[in-house]
Each structure stands twice: as C-alpha cells, then as structure tokens.
Amino acid sequence: MENNSPNLLEVRTANQVLHDASLQPDPKLLYDPLIIQGELVILFADTGIGKTALSVQIATQIAKIGYQVLYVDLELSDKQFEKRYRTDEGQHFKFPENFYRAGYCVLKKFPEMGYEEFFIASLKRHIEETSATVIVIDNMTKIVAGSTDTAKCTIPIMNSLSEMKFGQGLTFLILEHNKKVDEWRPISLNDLQGSKMKSNFADSVFTIGRSAKDKNIRYIKQLKVRSSELVYDTDNVLICEITKVDGYLGFREIARGNELDLIRQPTENTRSSKIESATRLKNQGLSNIAIADQLGVTEGAIRKWLKST
Template structure:
C-alpha cells in the first residue's frame, strides 16, 4: 500500500478523517481556508463546505474593504448551505439527504479533499452525546473509504481558561469523535497577545505527534491586504503561551509535581496533568 502523504505539514494526511477543534471565535475557519487553499495550490481539487459564513462575510475576509479581491486557486470550490431553502424528500432523513447532496457535489467537481465547516450542521440533533456522535463519525469514515477522499471537519471545544493546556477531553460533546478520527489538532489562544495563536496536535495515526505541548506551532492572525490568515512565527511550548500562574500557584504546582513523582507517575504524565512542559517538570524534580 502507498505510504500516507502529508497534505498540510503533519496535520492533514491523504485519505484520512481529521478534526480541527477550537473555541468559538479563535480562527478555525481562517486556518481551515488557508489549509484548503494551500492544498488546492498543489493541484488537488478541494471542496470547502462553508456552513458558517455568508458570501458577503467571506468576501470581507478575502478582499481589501470589498475591493482588490484575493484570487483563490481554481481548484478550491466553495459551497454554502441555505437552511431556509431546501425540502427533505418524504421517507428520507435530514442526515441522509445532507450526505447524498454532499456526495453529489464531490462527484460533480471531482473533489479529492473535503473541508466541512462545521460538523454541527451535518445532523438535525446535537453532536454532544455518544448516541449521536458515533453514527456521524461512522458516516464520515464510510464516505472517506468509499470515495477515497480526505476529510477535514471543524468542531468546537468547550471554553477553556488561559492557564490550562487543551486536551482531547475538551472537544465539544462526546470524546468518541476523537476516538474515531484518524487525527485531531487544535488551536489555542495565547495569553501573551490577543492576535497570537498556537496549533497543537492531539492525535495522529500516520506518524509521531510532531507538534505536541513542547513544540506547538506559533502564529499571528493578520490580514495582508486582502487575505486574512495565520502568519507563521516559528515554534513555542504550550506552557509559554498559557497564562502564567502566581507565586502561590507555582509553589502549589511544585509540591504537586513532587507528590505525583512519589506516586510513580512519569514526567510526561505529570506535565500533562499540571499543564507544564516536560522540561519544566524535569527541572522541578531535579
């Protein structure tokens, strides 16, 4: 079998189902459009299913005050969905009708990569419980295998404070979505500046996790004339981007780290539990 090909760094692999999860208003759609455009520039046809923005809102992001529009790749196809202008045929569920419509679009355009922004519109109920999440993930995995396509699906996370690292457990609703995905990555908001973001991998089946808490991707949300995007700034640790604890909090964390070590916990597990980098935990214990 062919070795899985990276489509965007080690975040998105060919013919896999990947979830990008982040809090509301943090820039999921901005980063997803950037990923879609980057992949489309390689010659692959990308279908971007935009279930969030109106045409005018999208135009505002990718133009200079609605003039001097950014010219996207011809291989990037954006489709939207009007919730007030469709009728589900008798005897067909909303979920089946939506998937059938999506399959039709994929066939019409010959898309090999599909970005779904976001997952909540795929079913008529919420995606929070395992009862609803499992059938949804089963359908997406079935679609991936039958059509041989790559899927990047966007999902929300719960509200998290600036002092705690993001984990798979923070994904909105059932953790089952993460269990059934091939890969999961997230976007965190830096406590240092309102325009700084970091990208962290939470799961990757095709390779080692490259961008973990000790090596997150650092970006600045900026608009260069007519393209709103994540501008790369290099690498950082997640801990450096979190809200730094007070002296009392630091003392408590040091004591807690020592207690966990005495209980036989590894440095990696202590770091994950306390929201510290492995190097920081190692330094504390030394």
C-alpha cells in the same frame, strides 16, 4: 455451505494484508504535518479563535498543489466570506479554480428524510460533481440535529464520513468546537466535544490555542496522530499571528515555543478553580493520573486537592 448474509469484516492472513497494502501508494502529506491524504482529521478550538481562517488557508494550499477541494461552509454567509478575502480597495484574493465552496441554499420544501441523511446525500452529490478528493466541513455542529457532545447524535455522521473515506479514498478535515477550557492549563484531547467517541473515528486531531499575552497570537498543537510524527506538542507548539495581507485573512508562522509560556499563568486565585476542576473530573470517573495530565500538575497534587474537599 455458502453464507450470503451481510458481513462487516474481511479476513485475510497478515502476510496477505502486507502484500495487498504494498501495492497501494503511500499516503501523501497534503499540509505538513497536519493533513495526510486519505485521513479523517478533526480541528477543534474555541469560537472566534480562527478555525475557519486556518482551514481555508489549509484548503487553499492543498488546492494549489493540484487537488480538487470542496469547502463546505456552514458558518459564514457569502458576504461574510467575501469581506475576509478582499483588500480595502475592494480587490478580491484569487483562489485556485479547483477550490470549491458550498454554502446553504434556500429550500422551498424539505425532503422526507432526516437532516443528517439529507446532508450526507447532498455532500456525496457535490463531491461527485466537483470530483473533490479533499473535503472540509465547517463545522460539525451544523450538520447534527442534536448535541455533538452525545454519541447518539454524532456517530451516524462520523460513520458515514468514515465510510466515504475508506470507500472513495477521500480526505476530510472536520471543524468542531471545544468544551470550556481553563485558561491556565494546556489544551488536551479531552477538551474536544464528545472527545472519546470522536477521537476514535479521527486519524488525527489538532487544535488552536490563544495566547494570553497578545490577542493576535495563536498557536497550533497536535493531539493525536496515526500516520506521521507528532511535531507540535506541548513543548513545541507552532506560534502564529493572524494577519490580512493583500486581501487574504490567514495565519502567519512566526516561531516555535512552549505552550506553558503562552497560556495564562496560575495565581493564588486560580487554586480554588483548579480544585473545583479536579473534583469535577473525578466525579466524571477520571483517574488521578488522567486528571493530573489534564490540569498540568503532579498526581500527588491531585491527591492533596481531593483530600482537602
């Protein structure tokens, strides 16, 4: 008896899956090693650290190799964007013609649908208009009516983006904020707002850290990958300098290094802060091993700290 009810899953033999997949082209590295074609990628970092500058730079480079790129800028006004990409003499940087930027427009009347639903509908329309295959959304906070740290508010949006990724073969780079990060410990996946839920949707996640030694120095660190090698880990972060050359604000690669050499070194005054952090994470249900990994210490130190509280 035929069942015409909706079905979420498609079942094939493993051998059939391998055969079908072999007929598809291998995904291409669009921005080595951070962006792979057909993936949903999350970039998160603190406010004012350069997420927008780096994501525009990534989008520009992808456009230069021939891909239609749509940059959804929900952060900067047109004037703020313009000031970033002009020289002191008023000359503008020349973006590729296949680099499109979308910003908010003034609405006289809001449609009778939810904000998230309206955003996705608008996004789909502009993707079709521009034939974009690579989409940057800056940032997640501006397209969710509630807090992006809650699954209830964020899952519908992430579901919609994932559906578009699979259904249309699109590549997404989604910008997001981080939680408050202690300056003396390495950045981890748990520092992403709504980390567990969002990282489950993402194919890869990377972050930007700030050097404690130089206000213009940043470092890029990968935290999750599915289809490529994890290149920029704690022992090998990509160190960059924020520069503006010929009217272009961007990141200039200067070296590779260890993240521990760039973050603020702990002092005796930070010991109490570490103990407070360990206690807070324990109350959140994390194991001693997971807490030790986050705080960059041994599991034995965590046991000792928790016993002292």
